[in-house]
Amino acid sequence: MFVGQRGDRAHYALSLPGIERVAILDWDVHHGNGTQEAIENDPRIAFCSLHQWPHYPFTGRPHETGRHGNVLNLPVPAGTEGAAYYGLFAEKALPFLQAFRPQLLLVSAGYDALATDPLGGLQLVPADYGRLVAGCLTLGCPIALGLEGGYDPAPTAAALVATLAALPATHPPVL
Ligand SMILES: [Zn+2]
Numbered sequence: 001m002f003v004g005q006r007g008d009r010a011h012y013a014l015s016l017p018g019i020e021r022v023a024i025l026d027w028d029v030h031h032g033n034g035t036q037e038a039i040e041n042d043p044r045i046a047f048c049s050l051h052q053w054p055h056y057p058f059t060g061r062p063h064e065t066g067r068h069g070n071v072l073n074l075p076v077p078a079g080t081e082g083a084a085y086y087g088l089f090a091e092k093a094l095p096f097l098q099a100f101r102p103q104l105l106l107v108s109a110g111y112d113a114l115a116t117d118p119l120g121g122l123q124l125v126p127a128d129y130g131r132l133v134a135g136c137l138t139l140g141c142p143i144a145l146g147l148e149g150g151y152d153p154a155p156t157a158a159a160l161v162a163t164l165a166a167l168p169a170t171h172p173p174v175l
Contacts, residue, residue, distance in 0.1 A: 006024050007037075009106055020044060022044065022103065023047070023102035025097065027050055027107065028108050028113070029113040029121075029149065030052070030110070031055075032051070035049075043067075048073075048074065048096055050075075050113075052077070072093065081122075082127075089135060103142075104143075106146065107145045108148050109146060110149035111150030111160065114150070114159060117151050120149075129160075130166040133163050137168070143167070
């Protein structure tokens, strides 16, 4: 959300032998401005953020594409429900990430896009996060999730359970 933590982890992953392409998906309701700043000039990292617009921090417009076309911003209006959100994810985010052929996917896993979240205005329900994870699995690379926003505790917990339940048993969750 604010800091370049996911960008730092992507750069660390790229320092490991054999890792040349790392993707970051940010489904927190706020634009991943810190992550974008950290990676937008690095063609080894692709970054895709779905976020409410207009909304704090008021960055993440579609024309922000990174120096190498390695950034995809998908702003959605307040009130967007899970079906439309997932549709955008499937039609825009996944093809962008697939084309990049990442060897690792880092997820900025915020849960403030849930309908009852006091800081967000989107309308996702916990089960929507299971669908997002299932979509991510089609990339065929390991996934590491980093928890971010989520300010209504019970739905956030339910959404985290849906997230983890969608991961195959053989995939060790990394939080
Ligand atoms: Zn957030």
